[in-house]
Amino acid sequence: MEKVKIGIIGIGNMGSGHTTYLMNGEVPGAELTAVCDIDPKRLEWVKSKYGDKIKLFDDDDAFFANSGVDAVIIATPHYSHPPLAIQAFQKGMHVLVEKPAGVYTKQVREMNEVAKKSGKVFAIMFMWRTxxxxxxxxxxxxxxxxxxxxxxxxxxxxxxxxxxxxxxxxxxxxxxxxxxxxxxxxxxxxxxxxxxxxxxxxxxxxxxxxxxxxxxxxxxxxxxxxxxxxxxxxxxxxxxxxxxxxxxxxxxxxxxxxxxxxxxxxxxxxxxxxxxxxxxxxxxxxxxxxxxxxxxxxxxPSWHPGITRNFVEAIQKGTPLIAPGEEGIKxxxxxxxxxxxxxxxxxxxxxxxxxxxxxxxxxxxxxxxxxxx
CATH class of the missing domain: 3.30.360.10 (Dihydrodipicolinate Reductase; domain 2)
Structure with a gap:
């Protein structure tokens, strides 16, 4: 894989930060090609900064169906982390989820099981491990x-x-x-x-x-x-x-x-x-x-870009993850x-x-x- 095409769901405080360092080229081997948010103001922010370089979606289903990304960063409110991750795995995407993994372990355990069956790379944004x-x-x-x-x-x-x-x-x-x-x-x-x-x-x-x-x-x-x-x-x-x-x-x-x-x-x-x-x-x-x-x-510390670089290297080269997504349940x-x-x-x-x-x-x-x- 020459470059990993990445999409971001959720362009709030965390998602906008991920957008910025990816577009600044701080993650070699990665290319941000799509974002999704239900707030038109957040999508307008992306468009005003990056023009037509990034596809914009205001609906999760449309994003999963038409974004064409290889991997997704999920930066939405807590409850939605597991269902969005599960949907991404079922679409054949690698997943990097923001903390926490979810709100309750029963939901997160289901996410972990789907991740394991998918065979895709699954990481969580525990950047303090860097x-x-x-x-x-x-x-x-x-x-x-x-x-x-x-x-x-x-x-x-x-x-x-x-x-x-x-x-x-x-x-x-x-x-x-x-x-x-x-x-x-x-x-x-x-x-x-x-x-x-x-x-x-x-x-x-x-x-x-x-x-x-x-x-x-x-x-x-x-x-x-x-x-x-x-x-x-x-x-x-x-x-x-x-x-x-x-x-x-x-x-x-x-x-x-x-x-x-x-x-x-x-x-x-x-x-x-x-x-x-x-x-x-x-x-x-x-x-x-x-x-x-x-x-x-x-x-x-390499912080958020470091975890994302490690995530991309795991996809491209099989590099061990600093923060495996399955460990979010702990x-x-x-x-x-x-x-x-x-x-x-x-x-x-x-x-x-x-x-x-x-x-x-x-x-x-x-x-x-x-x-x-």
């Missing part, structure tokens, strides 16, 4: 440098949003339009990195607060506790109602502690295993010798578990009861009272 900071943390854990994980903590409260942000779109911060709040909109990247680096928890106990700081019906403040299969524990704290916020990821292991904060990675490295020290030491008070190491981070499972734990006021085991989650989500959609213009 960040050297998090790649280095994953390397230090995967290589055994940190030893077995004991505890993880992520305080990610620098997602402040004003009421005017939520009022900017009728779909925002509603159960029917967005399917969730800070967990579904702001934190999918953090939850993905958390599980990508530290693994999936086995159960979750969470406390989500709905409309605590804003006139919205979904969660804008969350504190969650998780347990991992090896006995390790973790805490995840997030909100859109605090400023100034904090972004601090801390992972403690048998051979020390790693902290990412202020774009730096610091490794407090023990000279010996804590478990081995604990077994041999007879001096009462005492700790293993520890070195504070500032780990050098090389390179810069972070969504965690956020679904956090909400379900709050709704049931109990622990939630993973994998979650998908039918119960969908039932309880549907009740909230039905009983929605907030109407925004």
């Amino acid at each position: 960040h050297p900071l998090y790649q280095k943390l994953k390397d230090l854990i995967d290589s055994g440098e940190l030893g077995e994980i004991k505890r993880t903590n992520w305080i990610i409260t620098n997602w402040y949003r004003s009421q005017s942000y939520y009022d900017s779109g009728s779909w925002r911060a509603t159960w029917s339009g967005e399917g969730g709040g800070v967990l579904l909109n702001q934190c999918p990247h953090n939850l993905d990195l958390w599980q990508w680096i530290c693994g999936m928890p086995k159960r979750v106990r969470a406390f989500c607060y709905f409309g605590k700081y804003h006139n919205i019906e979904v969660e804008d403040d969350v504190t969650a506790f998780v347990e991992y299969p090896n006995g390790a524990t973790g805490v995840f704290v997030t909100t859109t109602g605090e400023t100034p916020g904090t972004n601090r990821l801390e992972v403690a292991g048998d051979r020390g502690k790693i902290v990412i904060e202020d774009d730096k990675l610091t490794f407090w490295r023990l000279r010996e295993s804590e478990r081995e020290f604990n077994a041999r030491y007879k001096g009462g008070f005492g700790e293993p010798e520890c070195w504070k190491c500032e780990i050098p981070i090389n390179g810069k 972070s969504l499972s965690i956020s679904n578990a956090m909400l379900l734990s709050t709704w049931t006021d109990d622990w939630v085991e993973l994998p979650i009861d998908e039918d119960l989650y969908y039932q309880m989500l549907s009740e909230r959609i039905k009983n929605s009272t907030i109407k925004k213009g």
Whole structure:
């Protein structure tokens, strides 16, 4: 394949960004040839910038039938990600879907099954996986440098949003339009990195607060506790109602502690295993010798263009994906578990009861009272 013909569905904030870097030639081997959006103003924006270089569609079915693209980037509201991806796979297209993979895992699992049967390349826009900071943390854990994980903590409260942000779109911060709040909109990247680096928890106990700081019906403040299969524990704290916020990821292991904060990675490295020290030491008070190491981070994140370049290379050359689309269900499972734990006021085991989650989500959609213009 000389060039991969790409189409974009959804030309909002994210879709317009994808349009710009593709048209700027930032993805070798790719050519943007078609876009689709139901808003005439968004299509007019594309036409005003790029003229007749891109085919314009205002209907999904017409796009799938007549665009002639090889691959599609889906950048629409959350609920539509799986059905559009399924339609694309059934038309023989490769798919790159924006985060989150969907709103509830039952829907996303169906998308994953169709993707697998199609044999097409399926990726998700988890561009934070291209960040050297998090790649280095994953390397230090995967290589055994940190030893077995004991505890993880992520305080990610620098997602402040004003009421005017939520009022900017009728779909925002509603159960029917967005399917969730800070967990579904702001934190999918953090939850993905958390599980990508530290693994999936086995159960979750969470406390989500709905409309605590804003006139919205979904969660804008969350504190969650998780347990991992090896006995390790973790805490995840997030909100859109605090400023100034904090972004601090801390992972403690048998051979020390790693902290990412202020774009730096610091490794407090023990000279010996804590478990081995604990077994041999007879001096009462005492700790293993520890070195504070500032780990050098090389390179810069390639962000959205990097994920798209990788997607195109996977189509053309079989290059392994940085963010396989099937993995989108993992972070969504965690956020679904956090909400379900709050709704049931109990622990939630993973994998979650998908039918119960969908039932309880549907009740909230039905009983929605907030109407925004």
